[in-house]
Amino acid sequence: MEQTRRVGDAQAYAKSGASGRHRVGGARLSVGVILTKRFTLCAFANFIDVLRLAADEGDRSRHILCDWKILSDTMTSIPSSAGITVQPDERLGDPTKFDYIVVVGGLVGEIDGFGSDYIAYLRKAAAADVPLVGICTGAFILHRAGVLDGYKCCVSWFHHRDFLEQFDGLDPVADQIFIVDRDRLTCSGGASSAHLAAYLVEKHIGRAQASKSLHIMIIDDALKGEEPQPGIPLGISTQDPLVRRALLITQQNIDSPLSVAEIARRMGISKRQLERRFQAALNISPQVAFIEVRLSVARHFLETTDKSITMIAIECGFCDSSHMSRMFRRRFGQSPFESRAAASRPASKVPSPDLLPRPVMA
DSSP states (O other), X not given: OHHHHHHHHHHHHHHHTTTOOOOSTTOSEEEEEEEOTTBOHHHHHHHHHHHHHHHSXXXXXXXXXXXXXXXXXXXXXXXXXXXXXXOOSEESOOGGGSSXXXXXXBOGGGXXXXXXXXXXXXXXXXXXXXXXXXXXXXXHHHHHTTOOXXXXXXXXXXXXXXXXXXXXXXXXXXXXXXXXXXXXXXXXXXXXXXXXHHHHHHHHTOHHHHHHHHHHTTOOSOOOTTSOOOOSOOSOOOOOHHHHHHHHHHHHTTTSOOOHHHHHHHHTSOHHHHHHHHHHHHSSOHHHHHHHHHHHHHHHHHHXXXXXXXXXXXXXXXXXXXXHHHHHHHHHSSOHHHHHHHHTXXXXXXXXXXXSOOOOOO
């Protein structure tokens, strides 16, 4: 019943073209943007630049097809995490003048300082059925405001554990670049912000304008929301998005390894389908690939952190350090200690292993 309702809501939302307001200067797409203190500059810039380039001919930057305003409770300039500040355009007012209200997050530690006026504004927007967008840790803010209940949301793999530790009641998705769930849109930040903006431009203005924006930004083409997020190098190379997503899910649950059946269930496919895709893409089974991911992440930690080998073994889902050491030596031809020592001597580093793993048995 719930699934039927959500499908119906999604279809109605798609047919309506979001809110259908378009009241700001006659633009086809109008966006109000809220920046949190120490917001992520690249996520904000990527999102706005897609709108800017789609709004006018060439890169003349006139607000014709798109319009955007930076909203504020005090009109005080807002510092980004890079130290660069942005001056707001107008105070919080009527959210229904916009097609979307976008919250650009940043440093997790600044979320507690998000003002009550902003929270009230987001709740007012939600009550008026204005679609809400969370970029980077903006999803944290939307959840804090109580406007994500019953919705799926997307967070960066880098902040997935932070989200679980701070918020109850949601199971955030960290293996896609963005998610559109009816009138809530969330993305992982960074380059994915450009792809979410391109999705909105294509929806309201057209595919040509969306592609034009991305091409000027030296981005090949728009990616769909289900495209997997990049993360720590997995040690396996494949262009198959389904296989890459499965590998990313494995990486994000590395301390408590999931079975092939469970990963397939989370992806909405059968275990057999997943096995066939791995065989076609990598010529190995998912089980072997998942072990390779754990070993690759262990190697990454060994070479880039000062964590103990025991701690790395625990964090990478091995029974103990001896178990990890046996598998590590079988895979890389050296012990974890030797790998760490070699990494500290750049001239003596051993050659990188082949991208495709050799079968490693537990």
